[in-house]
Amino acid sequence: MNIYNCKILLVDDNRELAKMTADILRKSGYETVVTAYSCGEGMDAFRREKPELVILDIMLPDGDGFTLFRRMRETSMLPILFLSARDEDNDRLFGLGLGADDYITKPFLPQELVLRVNAILKRSYFQNQEALREADVIELSGRRISLENATVEYQGETTMLTAKELLLLKKLYANRGNVVTFDAICQAVWNDSYYGYENSLMVHIRHLREKIEEDPSHPKWILTARGIGYRLAKES
Secondary structure: OOHHHOOEEEEOOOHHHHHHHHHHHHHOOOOOEEEEOOHHHHHHHHHHHOOOEEEEOOEEOOEEHHHHHHHHHOOOOOOEEEEEOOOOHHHHHHHHHHOOOEEEEOOOOHHHHHHHHHHHHHHHHHOOHHHHHHOOEEEEOOEEEEOOOOEEEEOOEEEEOOHHHHHHHHHHHHOOOOOEEHHHHHHHHHOOOOOOOHHHHHHHHHHHHHHHOOOOOOOOOEEEEOOOEEEEOOOO
């Protein structure tokens, strides 16, 4: 996956501006830009399309972008960019205070929008890829884990990781220290959404913990973010 494969959801009630913004993103290389024109349409598209980034207007006909932001963040920590005609400092600070990844005011320069979208996606999904390629071996509590050979070495014994366990560990390691949502994990492991894989994911997490944790019942490394996903802890 490269940055231009990332799906972008644009929610803006100004259809002409939404079309212009979507065209800017498509011409810059983004393959899939989905548009919605209200909170209701935006939430439906969010659930249906499972985008990697949301660009969100504040003033919408059936609510406001701040409320829609909160609803989206209840189930996903994907990056969200506010794009609004409201340039008041209070709105900007409130949006960023909610946890938005950026805030741009209209009118905007097309290249500025593209640069900010690129930066958010690289920071959110791609900044650790090079480190992952370089880190053929990682160590957790004395266990030497080879991502190339899918093995765990500990006290002279070698345990093999299954293909799914390896994909799961690679996804967590690429985002080490950050929560990876259930959906993002399932996309990496099964190329599908979380729905229908709830039990399978729990089983694979349990088996992976049994291979890399000192006490799988009280994990130190693979931590649960209740209702959101999992996180691979960094070294203390």
